[in-house]
Amino acid sequence: MKSGVRNQLAEKMAGEITLSDSPGQALKKWRVSFEIAPGVLSERLGVSPSVISDYESGRRKSPGTAIVGKIVDAILSIDEEHGGNHIQQFSSMLYTGMDDDVIYDMHEYVSPVPLETFAATIGCTLLCGSVEQAINGYTIINSLNAILQLSSNEFNRIYGWSTERALIFTNVSTGKSPMVAIRVTPFKPRCVVLQGIEAADVHPIVGKMAERDRITVMCTGMEVETIVSVLREKEW
Amino acid sequence: MKSGVRNQLAEKMAGEITLSDSPGQALKKWRVSFEIAPGVLSERLGVSPSVISDYESGRRKSPGTAIVGKIVDAILSIDEEHGGNHIQQFSSMLYTGMDDDVIYDMHEYVSPVPLETFAATIGCTLLCGSVEQAINGYTIINSLNAILQLSSNEFNRIYGWSTERALIFTNVSTGKSPMVAIRVTPFKPRCVVLQGIEAADVHPIVGKMAERDRITVMCTGMEVETIVSVLREKEW
């Protein structure tokens, strides 16, 4: 996966801080772990140093999500500007050991996104099924060969936090193999996107298989790199 | 690991909600994912139903860590009472594939815990090194045989989020192998606890190896199950 590490780390930090009995101490723990001085943090946030102290000392017992988010982001940004050493150090805890090889990118939306909007964003042609649906996220699968070698437990990870998603298979030749993989699997995505293939070249059996699982199939000629950046940048 | 799943899930949920531009929508997403009606949630929280609506609609733009934590906990508790189906469904995303076999338990403290307190809690006898230190967490390693078969990447996971921790090795015979494993590894824990062995039976070389890496070594006769529960319950 591209740079989900930063996001995952941010989520872990924010989660830990939010669930802590003393969010202030948790905040401090992370700031100290990243070896960032209170003054540096406050300057980055554009607030007076006393603000940091007040939070960490626990004067604000239940800080809002907004500042927690800002502080976490500031800590990570500062580390990134210093070479990202600490982020890298923590990354081993987030690394699942297969993300890089198999999953090119993966994202969960906070609220459902209409399939139609999603399809338009990455220039899809509808092959079968309906676009009158919504998805909670997407997964871009790097190489089909790689996924065929996954254990079933690992395979299920491509569905992320919800099966209500689009699976985007890259560099597809006929589209048959991806559909077979899905037919065989207990979990079904809402939608399959075949990348790097024209609608005319898709194997006719793809439609039949998709119908059985009621999956919407689309194809796009857009470059993988473009898809990744377009989906990442887009605000829904 | 025992039941870190609930905690990890809670952390993931809280993190996502906290970092979201619209925490309300994120909250709703999770409540809906768990198929919990607003009324049920509000009742569990002991608040009026309008409160839930207000959060989810975004009237509260930046809810405090306290309620976010309460809501996440309520969602998980309700699911648990209904059999924990949804928690189980999400657990595959948290499962790393080795925790159960190798790591018996693992925990991170929000603030440093004095080694002396820690040692006393699990009935340790000091073998070498100082207790004038502090740790950020601990890892209980289930079986030494299992860890010897880990890849280096996997091995580093036993250090969790900080190497400033205690590694507790269970069912130790002489204590030599655990120390060898640590000598060979780039990361060093603050402290090693040998479980199931008397101070007199510890191999003399253990002390020498520990000194080189400046690691405190202790041993305890306390049962593994007891250690787990005592450490989990203890408020620091």
Next chain:
DNA sequence: GTCGTTATTCGTTTTATGTCGAACTGGTGT
């Protein structure tokens, strides 16, 4: 269609957050 239940919107009150700046504490260097 009407009723009852459940969910949302909104006005209102109380309490707490978010922020500053001034005053205070504690090391460091000269």
Next chain:
DNA sequence: ACACCAGTTCGACATAAAACGAATAACGAC
């Protein structure tokens, strides 16, 4: 010993969160 800087504590204040309850909107059941 003194001045200086970084960090903490604290009073103050505007604004927002946290909560309730009444009024309104939605949705099924009959």
